[in-house]
Amino acid sequence: MNPKMETKNLDFYYGAVHCLKNVTLAVKEHQITALIGPSGCGKTTFLRTLNRMNDIIPRSRLEGEVLLDGHNIYNKGVDVVEVRKRVGMVFQQPNPFPKSIYENVAFGPKMLDMNHRVSLDEVVERSLRQAALWDEIKDDLKRSALMLSGGQQQRLCIARVLAVEPEVILMDEPCSALDPTGTLKIEELMQELKKQYTIVIVTHNMQQAARVSDWSGFFLLGELVEYDATGELFSRPRDRRTEDYITGRFG
Amino acid sequence: MRLSPKLTQKIAWGYIWAAGISAVAILMVIVVYVVARGLPIFGSDFLFTQPEGGISGEGGISSVIVSTVWLIGTTMAILIPLGVGAAIYLAEYAPDNWLTAVIRYGVELLAGVPSIVFGLFGFAIFVLVLNLSYSIIAGALTLACLLLPFIIRSAEEAMRAVPRPYREAALALGATKWQMTRSVVLPAAMPGIITGVILCVGGAVAESACLFVTMGGSAGMPTSFFDGGRSLAVHVFYLAMETNALDKALATGAVLIVLIFVINLITKWLAWRLRSRMEGKA
Numbered sequence: 001m002n003p004k005m006e007t008k009n010l011d012f013y014y015g016a017v018h019c020l021k022n023v024t025l026a027v028k029e030h031q032i033t034a035l036i037g038p039s040g041c042g043k044t045t046f047l048r049t050l051n052r053m054n055d056i057i058p059r060s061r062l063e064g065e066v067l068l069d070g071h072n073i074y075n076k077g078v079d080v081v082e083v084r085k086r087v088g089m090v091f092q093q094p095n096p097f098p099k100s101i102y103e104n105v106a107f108g109p110k111m112l113d114m115n116h117r118v119s120l121d122e123v124v125e126r127s128l129r130q131a132a133l134w135d136e137i138k139d140d141l142k143r144s145a146l147m148l149s150g151g152q153q154q155r156l157c158i159a160r161v162l163a164v165e166p167e168v169i170l171m172d173e174p175c176s177a178l179d180p181t182g183t184l185k186i187e188e189l190m191q192e193l194k195k196q197y198t199i200v201i202v203t204h205n206m207q208q209a210a211r212v213s214d215w216s217g218f219f220l221l222g223e224l225v226e227y228d229a230t231g232e233l234f235s236r237p238r239d240r241r242t243e244d245y246i247t248g249r250f251g
Numbered sequence: 252m253r254l255s256p257k258l259t260q261k262i263a264w265g266y267i268w269a270a271g272i273s274a275v276a277i278l279m280v281i282v283v284y285v286v287a288r289g290l291p292i293f294g295s296d297f298l299f300t301q302p303e304g305g306i307s308g309e310g311g312i313s314s315v316i317v318s319t320v321w322l323i324g325t326t327m328a329i330l331i332p333l334g335v336g337a338a339i340y341l342a343e344y345a346p347d348n349w350l351t352a353v354i355r356y357g358v359e360l361l362a363g364v365p366s367i368v369f370g371l372f373g374f375a376i377f378v379l380v381l382n383l384s385y386s387i388i389a390g391a392l393t394l395a396c397l398l399l400p401f402i403i404r405s406a407e408e409a410m411r412a413v414p415r416p417y418r419e420a421a422l423a424l425g426a427t428k429w430q431m432t433r434s435v436v437l438p439a440a441m442p443g444i445i446t447g448v449i450l451c452v453g454g455a456v457a458e459s460a461c462l463f464v465t466m467g468g469s470a471g472m473p474t475s476f477f478d479g480g481r482s483l484a485v486h487v488f489y490l491a492m493e494t495n496a497l498d499k500a501l502a503t504g505a506v507l508i509v510l511i512f513v514i515n516l517i518t519k520w521l522a523w524r525l526r527s528r529m530e531g532k533a
Contacts, residue, residue: 081425
């Protein structure tokens with residue numbers, strides 16, 4: 001099966017800093033791919049190249065290819081809006097807009113002026129159900145999203161991404177600001193979502209990577225040191241540096 | 252001789268206390284004096300009759316109030332789109348280069364230019380070259396130029412203060428830069444922008460120097476913004492300098508003080524309400 005997304009010899013520079021070095025990695029469809037590694041290893045930078053969020057960083061430069069269904073999303077003439085619609089992103093800090101819960105979820109579909117086969121109300125309800133949030137807040141749709149707990153806010157952000165019907169969901173340490181209950185809910189949700197979507201998650205937490213992911217990549221100093229099925233990588237790491245990291249010798 | 256720490260502490264405290272009290276006291280004396288001397292005038296239809304002119308300063312300030320309202324309305328209609336537009340450019344679109352730095356520095360410089368200089372410019376360009384003669388529109392255009400740096404600065408600061416995660420969330424959902432600006436940045440910056448706008452209204456109400464030479468001093472009732480007129484602050488000047496009705500000047504001053512007080516209250520209330528609505532408290 002062809003990978004859903006794939007990077008080929010990807011290099012990324014921020015000014016003179018070489019943040020990603022020759023990264024080649026294939027993301028398989030309907031699987032969860034975890035990216036682990038110590039702070040500053042480039043895993044978040046890598047994640048952000050997958051939906052061109054690094055475009056907004058001044059003085060940055062990218063070499064190599066990022067393929068989505070075999071097409072380079074950095075090719076001239078590719079519409080970045082279309083890329084981001086197909087490849088959604090959930091951030092480290094829950095970042096709902098200071099608007100109502102309903103407005104948050106409806107934001108994407110309204111803005112993209114998506115086809116109106118179904119009403120906006122239905123899109124909002126479906127997305128909130130998919131994000132396992134509907135039952136908790138269905139009577140509070142008009143209230144401000146900032147009233148929700150951190151875990152609920154993060155699920156709202158996931159619902160907001162689901163509303164634009166993406167194919168890939170990128171998650172940048174989505175649980176790092178959450179308590180254990182909130183974390184558990186997001187992890188359960190990810191298992192549900194991978195049936196329909198392809199997920200790439202950056203995580204600081206190796207237990208989390210081992211629990212939720214099918215594939216894991218270990219980044220160190222901008223290099224992809226090792227990339228394998230999660231069970232393999234955690235039980236039989238091939239590279240010494242991976243072994244040192246997952247056994248807690250550094251990081 | 253060295254003073255003991257206890258003594259220096261006492262002296263410092265006494266000085267700071269005295270300075271604080273006198274600052275407040277000076278303001279109170281001004282306000283109380285103006286209001287106390289102006290207040291008795293209000294009995295006789297002061298607000299609802301036109302000034303009659305002459306050395307005795309007969310009549311009220313009805314046409315002056317109407318002129319002021321015309322002036323402020325026209326000024327804001329010019330100032331807000333121009334100022335907020337420029338602020339959006341500077342905050343969101345302007346590249347980070349020397350040209351932008353020069354523009355930003357220029358805006359700051361303009362904020363420090365005395366208003367009478369803006370008045371001379373307005374007189375030369377709007378009154379004479381554009382042939383608007385002494386008129387509310389000429390005054391409003393001049394005021395808009397004068398206040399432009401302030402509105403730009405407050406709106407730009409409000410937009411810059413919008414957290415980056417909001418922007419990134421919008422972009423990651425496929426928003427264009429303009430969609431992000433319009434539907435996320437502007438609403439989040441609105442309390443700050445409104446505060447800036449209303450402070451500009453306060454500044455416009457208080458301004459007099461640049462209006463003498465652009466709006467003239469007509470005490471008649473304006474019927475369009477091509478008519479000349481007299482704002483409250485300008486009227487105070489005329490009453491004080493060209494009549495012997497000092498009490499009426501003080502009464503007009505009292506109206507100004509109340510007006511500015513009300514404008515400040517509205518500002519605080521509006522900004523508070525917008526902010527609490529966003530945070531979901533209301």
